[in-house]
Amino acid sequence: MSTSVEAVRDAPARSTQPKQPLSDRAKAERRLGFWLAGPAFIIMLAVTAYPILLALWESLFKYRLTAPSDREFIGLGNYATILSDTLFWRDLGVTVLITVITVVVELILGFALALIMNSALKAVRGWLRTAILVPYGIITVVSAFAWFYAFDINSGYVNNWFSWVPGVDADLNWFADTWTALSVIMASEIWKTTPFISLLLLAGLAQVPGELTEAAEVDGASWWQRMSKVIIPNMKAAIMVAVLFRALDAFRIFDNVYIMTNGAYGTEVLSLLAYRTSITRLEIGMGSAVSVLLFICVIIICFIAIKLFKVDLSGARGGN
Amino acid sequence: MPKDARYWGHTRKGARAAAGVALALGATLLSGCGTDEGAAPTLTWYINPDAGGQAELAKQCSDASGGAYTIETSLLPNDAAAQREQLARRLAAGDKSMDIMSLDPPNVPEYAEPGYLAPVPDDVAERTTEGVLEGALAGAKWKDKVVAVPFWANTQILWYRKSVASAAGLDMTQPVTWDQIIEAASSQDKYIGVQGARAESMTVWVNALVASAGGKIVENPDAAADEIKLGLDTDAGKQAAEVVSTIGKEGLGGPGLPTQTENTSMIQFQGDQGSFMVNYPFVWPATNASVEEGALPASLIDDIGWALYPAMNEGEETAPPLGGINLGVGSNSQHPDLAYQAIECIVSPENQAQYFETNGNPPSNEAAYDSPGLEETFPMAPTIRDSLELAVPRPQTPYYNEISTGIQQTWTPPSDVNPDTTPAESQEFILEVLRGEKLL
């Protein structure tokens, strides 16, 4: 409990609580609150904060698992090596590229799906939702294999089907080139996660007051005008939350790349670099440093989103 | 931690199985087991995936031990890099269950150097290396000492389509060179089967090419990471790069070359575009199975021929790739003596021959090739044996993983290889990685 109590003390004082002695009832409520929320809080911290601190410590060493006797403290040496290596920046670039493209495509596709679900006839609504939830529930690794086998030059049928498209023929090896390989990786990622974003947007659509859209329609506003002037501005919060969640998720992309190319031909992402360094190469020190840098990137994205774009994450907290 | 807690935790299921075996044995050998206190020790054998042959050998040797031990198998991942990673992590953590391990030869030094392998007793080393083919034995040594027991050995041979070779006028009874098969394939407008994917198979290819040209990828494999000297930026490296680059640039490897693995090159070879292919013996049972399934024409079998791996220069000897599995014992094993006893049983020439016939993995011991009936299943067995005699292992160094990954990253895709720059760049890159100055 001590962790949570201490941490709570550091939390900003709540303006609604003027400083005055608490009643017994309030104290009891407070205690119950700690007891109920405490276990979940402590577990969440224990499985994340402790390991990341450990990683932070190990990142200061030159340490290879199969050469334990050579372990040596080198301070920030690993970070210097990583940050001066073009590979890190290239992987960061690929990760950012995947994040940006998938989020933009998913936002558009997800918005379309949300609109469809929102205005679908009662008869088909259930079916649409069911269909859309299948990609949401499917295992990412399974999705990766499905897309990989479909495009693979040996086992795939895509080259056969789309041979009429310029640039596609039986000899197109999708996974031998950065751009084609990344397209398939992103397609799998987009397919699997668009349902999530569309459901968030569906919830946002439900927030738009019906009177507003109706009024606009009565005023003769076109579909596009209603969309851009009424609906989208009114669901800005939902869009922002959806984008942030998905961006952070996309930034951690691992499964799809691991299965389809294992990072070959310029498709490597940061998570894979961290995995290969610490788990495949067993360079615990260097790998931990990559992990810490990845973590810092995630924090930076979060910070930018919250400070710059004012994403209100407390949306779910407000109470009634 | 109580001394044996973890050990017993790991083998509870094993103990139960062992008890079952003990009971069964008790029924047949009433007197023999009487003096034994409790169940026979269980040895865990970490095996690479196969068609069930290692599990079968585990059972046979357990039965043959008369209750001295029971071997239980535990499966490692399919991919060689993943196998290494699982074993290395367990060994580094001092796992006591590492009784017997199926090891990929290039990884042996990485385990041997920090003392993760229990020493091979001299008498065992002597008995188990007797008659072992030269190449296979080299893969089981570290700093001139036998540190693991050769089990089976793999090598690539040159597979060819007789029709294509004769159309191109290539005499396959004589040793052929890379230049010859490149010319033959390109004159017939066919694809050459090589493994160009960014994977371990690329290192296998490069190593064989460099060695065939008389070079060595690593000059001083025993050295520490920052003192290693590489032999890529040499004439041999350049010759190797010329072969890779020609096949890549001229499209001789087919469109799938940059992702071509052993399996996909075999599929290409079986098709209309097939001509020559360097590959492992699994090609033979796999092709026969496809023909039986009716997926491939029966005439294909008669069109397939085999020869030694191509040489680099006419009149010089070839240096085919070496693969296979050695058996090692973890230094924290509770029963190293029994483990080595079990290993001696597993690697007996009869068992190696049986494993070859049932699972297609060639023996490391010469004697196994004399096994009757072997040539019926594998008519190319003599070629395989000859190839194993000449085979050159990949660099035997604890930093093999870095070197191999470095080669994979700089020598793929084959069409981007430039004989004038790639060897030097790849050498520089690997050295920087080894010095810890660069990420891999």
Place this chain on the structure above:
Amino acid sequence: MKSSPAKRRTIWTIISVLVVLYALFPVASILATSFKLPSDLTSGTFLPTKWSFSNYEQILVGDAQGLFLSSLRNSIGICLISTFIAVILATLCAYAIARLDFPGKKLVLTTALGVSIFPVISIVTPLFNLWRNIGLYDTWPGLIIPYLSLTLPISIWTLAAFFRQIPWELEQAAQVDGATTWQAFRKAIVPLAAPGVFTTAIIAFFIAWNDFVYGISLTSTEAARPVPAALAFFTGASQFEEPTGAISAAAIIVTIPVVVLVLAFQRQIVSGLTQGAVKG
């Protein structure tokens, strides 16, 4: 769109078919692959030229049976247990957040958010070393605990949203009748909250079921290896032949629970997801 009902119906049928195609095509693709014989894999067609159950035989009763069935058992067991624990803890936590007045609410929610965006890859190595030291490596608890880091945050957020919609007058009424806060929670609120808890459980289960990184890093034998990790262990007839068929068949089998849950509970899942993330 002021079109006739018949035209509307046609348009909606077309749209629905497109959406269903989008959602199910990759599943259909791997389903078709799972019925192909090894020799058929390179035919370049979508459907098998000859339908065969041999891949399913291989993983259910054949060579790969031990590998696949044990991993299936592990996956189901580990995911159910971690879902169960996550939902219990999250229920308590979300109740406190939605109803009780105590400092640190915001901290708990922020932590949950922080954990849910945490790059899993960053903590597997330290977790691996820690688990080795305390004997949790390659055990069920060794996966259940890290899975909580995946399932707890979303459970807390989803349930907090659910709980805000419960008519709390009931609780107050119960309190007026002399029940303690705890009794009020148990008697008046739990029955109302049950559907939300159930939905949260499904969502949490999906997330745990999807895990790959923990699965490949923190297990090494059939004692705890879950299905997504086991897919990397399949092998063809020899080590060099690719296990495409077996992987496809296994992929289809692990997709069945997802499809069943989705078919049965689509309405609840949709409302759970939409309420958890955005103010409902």
